[in-house]
Amino acid sequence: MKISSPRIIDTPYGGRLVWPLPWGNQLVAHLKDKHKIRHRKRWSQVEYTAVILCGTSQVR
Numbered sequence: 001m002k003i004s005s006p007r008i009i010d011t012p013y014g015g016r017l018v019w020p021l022p023w024g025n026q027l028v029a030h031l032k033d034k035h036k037i038r039h040r041k042r043w044s045q046v047e048y049t050a051v052i053l054c055g056t057s058q059v060r
Contacts, residue, residue: 011030012036013032014030014033016029016030
């Protein structure tokens with residue numbers, strides 16, 4: 001099986017490579033440029049992590 005070259009797509013956070021696979025599937029790789037993304041975690045990510053670790057829906 002031979003896979004063709006990826007399609008390169010520019011995104012606000014860096015880029016995305018998309019390879020077409022057999023039967024209509026695709027393999028997607030997101031490449032992030034650290035100069036274009038936020039360095040620190042967003043507060044919502046911190047809350048979700050606390051919910052997962054603490055097992056509660058209220059974060060104190």
